[in-house]
Amino acid sequence: MTAVEDPTSAVDLPPAKEVGQARRRKEDARLITGKTTWTDNMVLPGMLHLAVLRSPVAHGRITHLDVSAAKERPNVVAVYTGADFAEEQGSLPCAWPVTPEMVNPGHPSIAVEQVNHVGEAVAIVVARSRTAAADALEAIDVDYEPLPVVLDMEQAVQEGSPLVHDHTSSNTSYHFVFDAGEAGTGGDTEQAFADAEVTVSRRFVQQRLIPAFMEPRSVVVQPSGDSYTMWSATQIPHILRVMAAMVTGIPEHKLRVIAPDVGGGFGGKLQVNPEEILCLLIARRLGKPVKWTETRGESLMTAHHGRDQVQFIDVAADRDGTVRGLRVRLLADMGAYLRLITPGVPALGAFMFPGIYKFPAYRFECDGVFTNKVPTDAYRGAGRPEATFAIERIMDELAVELGMDPLELRRKNWINTEEFPFTTVAGLEYDSGDYHQATEQALELLGYDELRAEQKRRRDSNDPVQLGIGFSTFTEMCGLAPSRVLGSLAFGAGGWEQASIRMLPTGKVEVVTGSTPHGQGHETAWSQIVADELGVPFEDVEVLHGDTAISSRGLDTYGSRSLVVGGTAVVKAAEKVVEKARVIAAHLLEANADDLEFTGGKFTVRGTPGAGVGIQEVALAIFAAHDYPEGIEPSIDAEATFDPENFSFPHGTHICAMEIDTETGFAKIRKYACVDDVGTIVNPLIVEGQVHGGLAQGIAQAMYEEAIYDAEGNLTTGSFVDYLVPAASDLPHFDTGNTVHVATSNPLGAKGVGEAGCIASTPAVVNAALDAVRHLGVTDIRMPLTPERVWRAIHGGGDGGDRAAQGSNAYGGARTTESGIQEAQQ
Amino acid sequence: MIPAPFAYTRPSTIEEALQAIADGGEDVKVLAGGQSLIPVMRLRLAAPETLVDLTRVAELRGVREDGDMLVIGAMTTHADVLTDPLLAQYGQLIVQATETVADRQVRRRGTFGGALAHADPAGDLPAVALALDAEFVLAGPGGRRTVPATDFFVDYLTTALDEGELLVEIRVPKLGEGWGVRYEKFNRVAQAWSIVAVAAAVRREDGRIAEARIGLTNMGPTPLRASATEAALVGVDVSMETVTAAAAQAAEGTSPSNDLNAQADYRQHLAQVLTRRAVAAAVGL
């Protein structure tokens, strides 16, 4: 040892910052091995099992329902029908009445007289085993008088269409309008179109998708006296508790909801499910614990779906490419009922259609339409993928119309980095970013010039495999949400988040978060944040969540909000802990609190080397509480609630290179590069993982997934044989990168990454496919890009979608390329 | 997703298995790898009274030589097929097709015999067996009989297996010197069933095609031979032109179905493209 190596100063060095480190996720070992508590693992003494008889008809009156034989089956305890709960089941909640006039027909948890979609519950068997319950379903006798089935939204909104709910006057639930001219955030849209040199109109179809989370839904309810504990595979234990209390009349303080480890959700578990309510009602009636776990078939058929819009998009521009106006009219399929935020999903998208472009005028209209299908609701991105798809597709169409390079057109119209913060025509204030930088970096990652040269070679040689390159320069709004903004949109709750920090006597730290993870990695990221804020080892932090008795306040996980809002609450709570500890440390060090510095977990006295006390030691001192200042409470625990003042706006450039085999129509991604700006990166590994997963789902929408109903309203894609979820082997290597422009609305500077890949990728893929075959006369291809559709578009014209699924909800008429807003209004 | 109750037996010889089938009551099903049977039972599309599990019948598993023939036991798993040295040498068409079947887990359990007995038109192995003119050895209470592939596949999910009969082994000719093979499968995702597939085995002699065997997957309720193409190939010089011209007849006599993945006319188009590709690859073009 030499004289210069001073061991004490080495020890005093603050630990390396945790934020920014690619830590492996501490929760993964138990999640991946399954050695943890999934809801379906719960076994309680005397627990009974439910099986649900589901309607095989899409629309009909129940004319006969006899459960007596089922009651006689072995091990059956009870069999219930809608009539048994008609008085007490109320209606499943819809928390987002997007307009005051919105028609909500009500949503019974179990059908009483009429069924409105295939899969709706009509009877429930309660038995001593799961198999006994399933077996007894066969003994239930039920007849339906069929009613006309409403499947196609464009027909459903016509005068004289059969009604889904005969007590309503039309199949339109609501008409939501955002007009920038009226809102004062833009000019007159009609005038912009009247004056335009060029207009381009398109009709795009956002097919219906199924969230397809890995862990099926499961609920366990245990009654105890007049209290109830519910375990559920849910994203939203806190919201579920409030809603279930309101629906069932069980007082909120008598209901505890626990989301144990949850195996994915993607928005599909952002719901108050009929079966959650039914479990409560049955447990209350029988006084016994009950469990319901769905099968995969039930999950695909009855858990809410996503997307399903017909989009009419018009863009107005000058000949030089300057955009002048944007007009959007949507038909959004609600399905048969309004669930938790069914109507809000398309309305949330309203604000994102202008994307990253400086439109001076914008008008958005949306009709929410009832059909005899399972309700739609949140699915990764919820409204924003739809908007991003439409704007990024129409920008390409405009570029073609103008004979411009699609990137050139984008550059001409996007917000420049020096223009931030920028208030868009939709009234949002974008925080930060640099679209140019992200784009340049993505082009580099892709090897753009070489691929363009190869594309030309393939064109020139008339190669049967053609190459195309497609862009998506996207942004999205994350960090749901400023409570006042949600209020102005008539959403039924706020958007704050809560956290508390408990300093244990041994110096270990418990962080309680109201943001409930279902696979995102909160435990790791929150630990990294707290390790930095408190200067304690990463391993000393435990993150608690998902139990309303432990984390009493919270608004859960969706909308890329957890880190941005929930993580900020953690930061604020940690700051309070430090401030409370400072007072005690000053007392222990016999110094003035203002003279203390706090770094690396240690309070030291400025100008007095050697004197110091660690925050973990303070925790022990205040636990003993033998010696602390007068007039303060003996605790350094703290909690904080954070309500953001603005959203955050991640952005990025995604570029897809696509090969199309023109002989078979097979589309294959050759290369995929993306550069995302998600603000501060707390954990690069988690960010990369979120981007990969998002890309898989966004690419899946473009190429593989579609929930298809036949003409009778049966879900024909009712298993994973027909509902094609891609596996790793179907996806390319992803070349990912980041730029970092910190968010200005939270102290972490994080923007949110949960949905970025999913929102951005879909139009990049479709634009790439079109770029590969446009010279063959193809102007659009319906999603998903099945080989048959691509082949038909190349060899038969149209968008290839017209023959692929006749008589179903896949919107038979191939009108994608011609129609515009006028046609929609006919 | 929960099957109806059933009785279960696990014999260890063919004799015992036949007895178990005879004793099993009205509706007995043989369980091989279970990769087709268990899913339909879980969906309650099938509810057999008794399952006779063949996984312990050792004599049904494995590959052996018999002169110019390979004899493949019905319970030889897909994974066995992929690692078998005899098949590696003489049965490349079977190996190639088996490689495209499902995923590792399914290949570990699913069996060659089960796939043929199940006779799903979208399954990859029936067309291969048909192209190879395989012989099916069936054992029943009355003894054994051998059925040629052309008679084995009767209709959609229907074979010449009678009630009470077991598929014991499958005999295929060794393809040696001069033969080239290719299984060309078309599907949307890697681990899915064929939309259409083509199994081609072609023997070259002195720069000409001497013999061609082409089986079509999912082009009708049973696997089919592309007979017109086979005939057109015999005796021609090996060139892209001759192969393309012959492949243009590949869809003759087919009657493919319409489903979510493909309409019939598109399937017929695919059959031609894939036949051209399969034959071209088999002859080394």
Ligand SMILES: Cc1cc2nc3c(=O)[nH]c(=O)nc-3n(C[C@H](O)[C@H](O)[C@H](O)COP(=O)(O)OP(=O)(O)OC[C@H]3O[C@@H](n4cnc5c(N)ncnc54)[C@H](O)[C@@H]3O)c2cc1C
């Ligand atoms: C996810 C998944 C993907 C798949 N993808 C493909 C694919 O891409 N291509 C493909 O070809 N296959 C695919 N399969 C099917 C797979 O190849 C099965 O293994 C095969 O079809 C059936 O074989 P098995 O041994 O599992 O038979 P089982 O399921 O046990 O039996 C199937 C039927 O054959 C009968 N049977 C079985 N053995 C005998 C016998 N020795 N004698 C008489 N009757 C018998 C049974 O009674 C039953 O009716 C897939 C399966 C799954 C689960």
